[in-house]
Amino acid sequence: MARIAIIIGSTRPGRNGEAVANWVYERAVKHGGAEFELVDLKDYDLPHLDETSPAARGEYAQPHTQRWARKVAEFDGYVFVTPEYNHSTSGALKNAIDFLYAEWNNKAAGFVSYGSAGGTRAVEHLRLVVAELQIADVRSQVAFSLATDFRDYSVFTPAEHHEGHLTTMLDQLIAWSTALAPVRNR
Ligand SMILES: Cc1cc2nc3c(=O)[nH]c(=O)nc-3n(C[C@H](O)[C@H](O)[C@H](O)COP(=O)(O)O)c2cc1C
Numbered sequence: 001m002a003r004i005a006i007i008i009g010s011t012r013p014g015r016n017g018e019a020v021a022n023w024v025y026e027r028a029v030k031h032g033g034a035e036f037e038l039v040d041l042k043d044y045d046l047p048h049l050d051e052t053s054p055a056a057r058g059e060y061a062q063p064h065t066q067r068w069a070r071k072v073a074e075f076d077g078y079v080f081v082t083p084e085y086n087h088s089t090s091g092a093l094k095n096a097i098d099f100l101y102a103e104w105n106n107k108a109a110g111f112v113s114y115g116s117a118g119g120t121r122a123v124e125h126l127r128l129v130v131a132e133l134q135i136a137d138v139r140s141q142v143a144f145s146l147a148t149d150f151r152d153y154s155v156f157t158p159a160e161h162h163e164g165h166l167t168t169m170l171d172q173l174i175a176w177s178t179a180l181a182p183v184r185n186r
Contacts, residue, residue, distance in 0.1 A: 002034040002076040002177040004170075009082040009093035011042045016114060019156035020144060021081040024112050027166055028079070034174045037075075041096050044068045048095060055101035065099050072103040076184075077110075077177030078135070079169075084115030084122040089129075097129060104133040106183045108176035110169040111141040114150075118143030136180065138172035140165060 006025050010017035021038060028036040046064055053059040060066050082089045097104070109130050113119025120143050127137050142165045144150070149158045 002174050003074060004028070004034045004036050004077045004079060004173065004177060005039040005072070005075040006036060006079045007081060007093070007096075008038065008040045008042070009080055010090050011092045012083075012090075014154075015083070016146075016150065016154060016156060017081055017083055020112060020114055023156065023158060024079060024081060024142075024166065027163065028170060031167060031170050033170070034077075034177070039071060041092055044071070044096070046092075046096055046099060049098050051099070055099060058102050060100075068096065069100050069103050072100055075107065076181065077108040077173050079110050079112060079173065080126060081112045082114075082119060082122045082126060084113060084117070084119040087121045088125045089122040093126075094129065097133070101133065104130070104135050106134055106136075106180050108136045108138060108173055108180060110138045110173040112144075112166070112169075113141065114144035114146060116146050118145050136176050138169060138176055140169040140172055142166050142169060 006021055008017050008021040025036060025038045051061060051065055060069055082093055111123040113123045123141055130137050142162050146153050151157050
């Protein structure tokens with residue numbers, strides 16, 4: 001069975017990302033078809049990239065990089081839960097992605113975003129980033145509006161129609177995460 005990480009892409013105190021990721025996780029477990037785990041960037045306490053060797057060489061010197069690499073390597077696919085910061089993803093998520101290379105390769109990803117325009121601009125940037133890492137990004141995504149899916153921009157009150165989008169995204173993500181297994185095992 002495919003293993004999928006739901007990665008909380010914000011580390012900000014008071015972040016909305018945790019409620020969004022919990023919503024995704026609870027529904028993903030009910031959806032089934034894969035094993036799901038919440039992965040919180042906050043738990044990995046990554047500094048700004050501090051490796052001397054490029055990630056593609058896989059020569060991780062720092063214990064925090066090795067720990068993060070072990071976690072990311074466990075999965076066949078990822079749901080990136082991303083806020084939109086200045087028309088892109090968070091610096092914390094981009095930095096965490098940049099730390100590694102082979103651990104991401106030939107996996108699949110789906111996106112859940114939130115922001116004033118649903119966080120869609122963050123996801124457009126992330127799609128370019130994951131292409132460089134040979135992650136296959138699925139078409140369907142879930143986009144929450146800060147104006148209508150949150151009360152006072154801070155209490156998560158998602159509209160019901162997002163559930164259908166999540167189901168489609170998870171179906172696509174599980175299919176591609178599973179389909180890429182022979183490529184990963186080569
Ligand atoms: C530094 C910063 C930049 C932001 N820039 C944007 C933006 O460009 N577009 C947008 O829709 N929302 C923007 N926002 C609003 C965030 O999307 C919103 O605060 C969201 O809840 C942040 O995610 P978090 O609470 O999980 O950290 C920005 C917020 C911050 C903190």
